[in-house]
Amino acid sequence: MKKITCDTHTHTLYSRHAYSTIEENVRAAAEQGLELLASTDHFGCMLYPGNDIRDFQYLYNQDMWPRQWHGVKLLRGVEADIVDLEGHLYGHGVSLLYSMLGEKFEQPEELSQRIINRQDYVIASIHKRSFTEGATIGQTTDMYCRAMEQPKVFILGHVGRACVPFDLDTVLLHAKQTGRLIEINEHSFDKTGKAIDNCRNIAVRCAELGVSVSLGTDAHVSCFIGKFDHCLEMLEEIHFPEELIASRDAKTYLKALDKAGIYSEA
Secondary structure, three states: OOOOOEEOOEOOHHHOOOOOOHHHHHHHHHHOOOOEEEEEEEEOOOOOOOOOHHHHHHHHOHHHOOOEEOOEEEEEEEEEEEOOOOOOEOOOOOEEEEOOOOOEEEEEEEHHHHHHOOOOEEEEEOOOOHHHOOOOHHHHHHHHHHHHOOOOEEEEOOHHHHOOOOOHHHHHHHHHHHOOEEEEEHHHHHOOOHHHHHHHHHHHHHHHHOOOEEEEOOEOOHHHOOOOHHHHHHHHHOOOOHHHEOOOOHHHHHHHHHHOOOOOOO
């Protein structure tokens, strides 16, 4: 399998349990020979307990970053938590009353839209899964499908590691129909048992159904940027078609983003 030259899921210090700056990540990407790096810090309950927009200035102000940095194409994103069975993302229904300067808005704005609308794309993931307890397979399946329909969502993140049961074929075919990607997450292979089995089963079914995937390291330290050893070993074992890896190079990945109507360089 050819070298993967995009890392579509990475974190910086802003995520609070990650340890590298954005420039350290970009430099690491350049050292690994990557063409494209996406910085996708957490947008969820593990950040701040309140709803003050000033806590999210880092995500709001990413247009300060250059698009090309150390020879690497840099995309701006977030990994947003799915927070309910309707597939809404973190910040849904949360009203912002004050601006970055502490001035009161004439009309309250929703936190989710204020942040998400400024991103190139969004990874939708489940971290806190207690809201799915007692849900039916139909409900969790609809949840994932609706999450993929949220504005800016391009990737369904580490569904294998989340360990929330759902109807696999329905979700995968919905991703295929809507041009969304299923993530094969390198960090998930740090886990044991069921999560790894889930990841493999999902990858096998993606190959059988012709569903495109994205490889992300989910790196929380710069030294792991662009390193997909476990992902590639598993994909090679199951003879996964390279043409279904949308993140194999920058041209292919950007084309997929454009085709999905989520981000275009034009």
